[in-house]
Amino acid sequence: MSVSLTPGQNHDLLNAAIEAADSCYAPYSEFPVGAAVLTASGEVITGANVENVSYGLTLCAERVAVLKAITEGHRKLVALAVWARKLPNGGITPCGACRQVMLEFMSPEAPILFMHPETGVIQSLPLGELLPVAFGFADHADH
Numbered sequence: 001m002s003v004s005l006t007p008g009q010n011h012d013l014l015n016a017a018i019e020a021a022d023s024c025y026a027p028y029s030e031f032p033v034g035a036a037v038l039t040a041s042g043e044v045i046t047g048a049n050v051e052n053v054s055y056g057l058t059l060c061a062e063r064v065a066v067l068k069a070i071t072e073g074h075r076k077l078v079a080l081a082v083w084a085r086k087l088p089n090g091g092i093t094p095c096g097a098c099r100q101v102m103l104e105f106m107s108p109e110a111p112i113l114f115m116h117p118e119t120g121v122i123q124s125l126p127l128g129e130l131l132p133v134a135f136g137f138a139d140h141a142d143h
């Protein structure tokens with residue numbers, strides 16, 4: 001099953017990610033990233049990367065957005081957009097760790113949006129294509 005948002009929803013979610021990048025804390029990499037998740041109830045919740053002097057403790061924008069949504073009471077997320085200011089036209093896809101965290105609260109069909117690095121066109125890939133053969137328990141989806 002493929003799930004897609006309307007072009008307007010894609011645009012709005014990616015714009016929210018672009019705006020969110022302004023609130024990053026990225027003094028070490030100077031690589032601002034913004035993310036936005038759409039919840040099952042229709043809310044958009046954003047996040048940005050938060051770095052740490054102990055570099056490995058850095059949190060990506062995608063995880064910040066997902067964790068904010070969860071701690072604000074949401075449990076089902078239906079789409080996520082990510083954007084990075086510095087790559088050509090903002091092209092970026094979520095890192096592997098974020099993909100696994102996203103799969104905890106999103107279905108494999110959930111669209112993950114990012115901008116094509118050369119054209120600036122919004123691309124959409126299902127989470128399951130970004131993280132095939134993912135780890136999970138048999139009853140994982142029931143949580």
Ligand code: THU
Nearest residue numbers: 029031033049060061093094095
């Ligand atoms: N980063 C994200 O926020 N999301 C990604 O998908 C990849 C990388 C952040 C982590 C770090 O603050 C900076 O980008 C450079 O890796």
